[in-house]
Amino acid sequence: MTNRRFLFVLGSSRSEGNTELLAREAAEQLPADAEQEWISLAEHPLPDFEDLRHDSDHVRPTEGNAALLLDATLAATDIVIASPLYWYTLSAHTKRYLDHWSGWLRTPGLDFKPSLAGRTLWGVATLAHEEAVVADPLIDALHHSAAYMGMRFGGVLLGNGSKPGDVLRDTEALARAKTFFAREAPFARFPYETE
Numbered sequence: 001m002t003n004r005r006f007l008f009v010l011g012s013s014r015s016e017g018n019t020e021l022l023a024r025e026a027a028e029q030l031p032a033d034a035e036q037e038w039i040s041l042a043e044h045p046l047p048d049f050e051d052l053r054h055d056s057d058h059v060r061p062t063e064g065n066a067a068l069l070l071d072a073t074l075a076a077t078d079i080v081i082a083s084p085l086y087w088y089t090l091s092a093h094t095k096r097y098l099d100h101w102s103g104w105l106r107t108p109g110l111d112f113k114p115s116l117a118g119r120t121l122w123g124v125a126t127l128a129h130e131e132a133v134v135a136d137p138l139i140d141a142l143h144h145s146a147a148y149m150g151m152r153f154g155g156v157l158l159g160n161g162s163k164p165g166d167v168l169r170d171t172e173a174l175a176r177a178k179t180f181f182a183r184e185a186p187f188a189r190f191p192y193e194t195e
């Protein structure tokens, strides 16, 4: 874990919800020498993404939440997307953050893709549904995003709950949280790619 810097991107529309609680359970196991930065997208909202990719150059944001999130993203060795399951996929806050990656990919001078390649993407998600399989679209979205970026993928830590605090009764999720960040994070590959 030497020189690791974890960025936790909180994508819930409320603070101290189940997703954040589960992410904090997992983060407690990180060694002291692993740096942590936590940013709530609800508290640091990004503007709607504007697609300028084919009209003009995107310009590096120098102030506001976009600059904060860009700098934090570039500084992280490990990016943890902590999103509740909303309509079977990522929350809108989280999706907007990832949409901004598309602008950063096209921002001259950033080298966004080569910078993130080889780093690790992780997910933490909670859902009200009992059957975890309904979260597959969220897991696939993160996995395929990691594959596109040439990143490693550590998987998604899932927990169950509806109202804040419920996830603390999901003993299986809490047990998984204990070892989540210790697992191997192989390079993500699209399903059609062979070894």
Ligand SMILES: Cc1cc2nc3c(=O)[nH]c(=O)nc-3n(C[C@H](O)[C@H](O)[C@H](O)COP(=O)(O)O)c2cc1C
Pocket: 012, 013, 014, 016, 017, 018, 019, 020, 084, 085, 086, 087, 088, 089, 126, 127, 128, 129, 130, 160, 161, 162, 163, 164
């Ligand atoms: C807009 C919205 C959409 C949701 N969609 C789903 C869903 O598709 N499947 C599900 O199991 N739970 C769904 N839920 C329930 C949340 O996933 C659940 O309450 C979760 O614990 C919220 O995480 P949080 O406490 O971190 O905010 C939804 C909740 C909201 C507010």
